[in-house]
Amino acid sequence: MFFQQARLIVLHAVPMLVAQLAAMGMMITDTVVLGHYGTEDLAAVAVGGGIYVAVLFALTGVLQAVSPTVSQIKGAGRDGEIAGALQQCFWLALCFAVPGVLILLHPDPLLSLSNIDAGVEMRARAYLAVLAWAIPAMLCYRTFYAFCNALGQTRPLVLISLGSTLLHAPLSWFLVNRGLGVTGAGIASALISWCTVICGFFYMRTGKALAPYRLLHDWQPPRPASMYELVRLGLPMGMSNFVEISSFTLTSLFVAQLGATAVAGHRVVANLAAICYMPPLALAIATLTQVGFAAGARDWPRARISAVAGLVLACAVACLLGGALWLGENAIVSAYSNDPAVRSVALSLIIYIVGYQIFDAVQTIAAFALRGYKIAFVPMLVHLLCFWGVGLFGGWWLAFRGLAPIAPMGVEGFWLASLLGLALASLLFGALLWHRIRRDL
Structure with a gap:
């Protein structure tokens, strides 16, 4: 049964990885285009993009409650309840869009956390003001995205992601190089966001695979x-997402105190880290679905085997990714920036993301497997301890205060603390998953 579950996870994860990497292509495009356009614009997208992603992922984290909910409904054979669960989540998406837009239009509390160069801050504000209008579209699309994952319907996600990236790349390049800089990149991203949600609703209306669920009929x-049940499950998930993503966002804000070169180099490595996160994330989403199906059917041995298969696959992929980064670091960094100072900073940081690949893979799979069991509150506490406590606070201390006899480490302090935080998270999440599995032995 192990190999059968591993095969199901891989078959689900591969198209998900394609969809995620295609979506990541927009961020990569903006980083590369702005890296060759100007260091301040690259720094601005690091700061502004970090805030946007943190807000978006916090809100979509709550909406991801639709995924374990639908997978368990499907596993229990109650297909007639699926449309209602999705429609309630769309209502939540519209509710959450309001604070999301307001935060991006008024980012002063977040920007005040760090003394950012005036030119970088001005550009970051302009970037966020444009992206604010993408929030409603992105929340609705991410709801559709989580729903399709819960049913294993990955084809529309791949097609939409590939089409969006192919459209975004030339549009972003054109707008940036017409003198709009980072604002042009924001306009391109906002326009593409609305295209994706339109495509999602079109597929729900016309797609044959989703037709039996009558998703847009008899709208509730x-x-x-x-909605309360979705929020009760989703809030800890959203908080976990926010803690995980905001630790990198706040790191960018703190690193901004070290100058545009430091934050630009940090952006390059953070971008690489995000790319490396995609394969374990795809496997984690597929693992959640399989664990959710099994839990809904009360097939606990299959749930256990699915979780173990996800862990084994993710660890193998992590080893391959770490080796590829180590061997190709010079060529990879050179593709991102033509500024020697930025490349030097980035090269000094790559060793940390090479080191934490295995820990990140374990904590990601274990956390998502627990979500498949509808366990989210205690994992949220683990994220708080490891990402904010060890990673963020520890990183700030190492970066600006040092730890005798170690002098202040600058931007490297944040990445070292991140490595330590992920190592602790992998141990704690592994223990939580093992405790849950043992209950059903």
């Missing part, structure tokens, strides 16, 4: 009880 009004 907001139902407080159903």
Whole structure:
């Protein structure tokens, strides 16, 4: 059964990885285009993009409650309840869009956390002001995205992601080089966001695979009880997402105090780290689906085997990624920037993401497997301890205060603390998953 579950996870994860890498192509495009356009614009997209991603992932984290909910409904054979669960999550998406837009239009509390260069801050504000209008579209699309993952329907996600990236690349290049800089990149991203959500609703209306669920028929009004259940499960998931992503966002804000070169080099490595996160994330999403199906059917041995298969696959992929980064670091960094100072900073940081690949893979799979069991609150506490406590606070201390006899380490302090935080997270999440599995032995 192990190989059968591993095969199911891989078959689900591969198209998900293609979709995620295609979506990542937009961030890569912006980083590369702005890296050759100007260091301040690259630094601005590091700061502004970090804030945007943190806000978006915090809100979509709550909406991801639709994934374990739908997978367990499907596993239990209650297909008639699926449309209602999705529709309630769309109502939540529209509710959450309001604070999301307001935060991006008024980012002063977040920007005040660090003394950012005036030119970088001005550009980051302009970038966020444009991206604010992408929030409603992105929240609705991410709801559709999580729903399709819950059913293993990955084809529309691949097609939409590939099409979006192919459209975004020339549009972003054109707008940036027409003198709009980082604002042009924001306009391109906002336009593409609305295209994706339109495609998602079109597929829900016309796609044959989703037709039996009648997703857009008999539309339900907001139902407080159903929405409460989604929020109760989703809030810890959203908080976990926010903690994980915001630790990198706040790191960018703190690193900005070290100058545009430091934050630009940090952006390059953070971008590489995000790319390396995609394969374990794809495997984690597929693992959640398989664990959710099994849990819904009360097939606990299959749930256990699915979780173990996900861990084994992710660890193997992590080893390959770490080796590739180590061997190709010079060529990879050179592709991102033609500034020797930025390349020097980036090269000094790559060793840390090489080192934490295995820990990141374990904590990601274990956390998502726990979500498949609808366990989210204690994992949220682990994320708080490891990402904010060890990673962020520890990184700030190492970067600006040092730890005797170690002098202040600058930007490297944040990456060392991140490595230590991920190592601790992998141990704690592994223990939590093992405890849950043993309950059903």
